[in-house]
Amino acid sequence: MKCFRLFAVVCALLVSGVAWSQDKVVYHISETDSQALAGLRSVRNHLDTDPTAKIVVVAIGNGVDFLMEGAKDKNGSDFAGPVSALLGRGVRFEVCEITLKLRDxxxxxxxxxxxxTPSGVVRLTKLQLQGYAYIRP
Known part of the structure; x- marks a missing residue:
């Protein structure tokens, strides 16, 4: 009976893609000033180490600002360059629609x-339930 349970668990993991699959990671950005630049660097470093990782960046609240046209970091550098480079490496950037509504x-x-995404918090939860590791820089 124990062997059957172990076999069932291994099969379930394989079917769900949790075992022996590529890394799946969601980065949560809620503050542009304190998190965005560090988050972008972490994502870049992550992909430099594991180019096959599947990465989603979910931005909510004041964290959406770095994805606005012409946005600059605290040093005056455009966010567009690093974001564009990561888009080219397959990273997805998602903006919370509730934030858009609340901030007009x-x-x-x-x-x-x-x-x-309709709700950044709901998206973060659903991605974690799908096996994504959660990182908040």
């Missing part, structure tokens, strides 16, 4: 490649 922001103010 329009989609047109964001980079073209930004994606949108």
């Amino acid at each position: 922001l329009q989609r047109e103010k964001f980079i073209l490649d930004a994606e949108y």
Whole structure:
């Protein structure tokens, strides 16, 4: 009976993709000033070490600001370059639509490649339930 249970668990893990699969990671950015630059560097370093990782960056609250057209970090450098480089490596950037509504922001103010999710918090939860590791820089 124990062998059957172990076999069932291993099969379930294989089917769900949890065991022996690529890393799946969600980075949570809620503050542009204190998290965005460090988060982008962490994502870059992550991909430099594991180029096959599947990475999603979910931005909520003031964390969406770095994905706006013309956004600059505290040193005056554009976020566009690092974001574009990571997009080219397969990273997805998702903006919380609740934040847009609460802050009266329009989609047109964001980079073209930004994606949108109805709720950033719900998205973070669902990704974790799908086996994504959670990182908040």
